Amino acid sequence: MKIELSDKIRSFKPFLFEELYRKERAERAKGKDIISLAVGDPDIPTAPSIVNCAVSEVKKGSNHRYPNTKGNENLRREVSAWHKRRHGLSFHPADEVSILIGSKEGIAHLPFVAMNAGDYCLIPDPTYPTYRTGVVLCGGRIHDVPLEEKNAFLPDLGKIPQKIVDKTKLFFLNYPNNPTGASASLDFYKDLVKWARKNSVIIAQDAAYCEIYFGKPAPSILEVPGARDVAVEFYSSSKTYCMAGWRVGWVVGNSKLVCALNQLKENIDSGPFNAVQNAVAFALKNHETIVPPIREKFKKRAQDFCAGLAACGWKFAQPGGSCFIWAKPPVSCSSLDAVYFMLEHASVLTAPGSGFGRCGEGYVRFSLTEPDNKLRETLRRLKPLDWTRL
């Protein structure tokens, strides 16, 4: 029998960086020592106190049964308590908090509860690619919203055509931003919430990097009065606690959306392992001791790396947060040409900005999730590059 795959799966383009990884493997096969700053996967191990908590939770037989899809009570209570401390917001653990198998999972599922086929979703350009996944699967339509350097990588709401807005159900954003490193202020969120309420658009703000800020603490969109009528916010333990492999995130906000997402998920998954959920609850409870050193580490890396890149002639806006530097090479060229040039002549792998959307063309994303010595070595290798040879 010849297996025919569905139209939907065939509509997913091959992973954009596949060709790049092929070239990376080829370079490694030649014996080259490649430094990869292409992906945002924290090198810092999870704090030993969290690991110890997980070990003792794994030993408890009560944790071995099926979890509750929306998350166990312990974790939902700690999520709620953390938001109270961090943002002064109260979320009811029963219907305004839901635990996810990593925020990526909830992000991919949200369009199924918010949109019908043919509805529009607004997606930033450049973007974190998973915002597209659920929209494509549920037959929705995508309108790209440019994030331009001249607007501090914030969307210009007035430029989105009203005829698209009228057919839009959902708008994904993420600040502190991947890939640009930009941050958003509470004033920006106030304007956004006003616009969303006026136009009946659901806002899904992705706060995966909310704890990696370099100036004032990143605000939550839900701090804006009335935001809960139109918005949900996604959170992740992956970067905040360097727990990317543990797969726990959460969503808070509008209870109709949170409960609908739970209802969908009850038909799909059973949530993360309870022992792991309890370890994340421990992390949240001890956030104020665990997180500042992680934030300081990324801040110092960003300062040092930006200084080094500037000395090599790169152009960029200073990041307000996240683990990324979004920069233009010393000469004007395509993102891919720049990435291949560095791979070939400096054995440094980076992510081409064009892989994040059309507006990313000309940029390169450096991820600071490798140890300090590798970041220093990267700068040492980039320094002598003669870009006129490109």
Ligand SMILES: Cc1ncc(COP(=O)(O)O)c(C=O)c1O
């Ligand atoms: C902007 C953004 N949102 C969400 C995620 C997914 O995070 P998680 O590990 O919680 O699924 C990532 C991961 O890189 C990300 O960059």
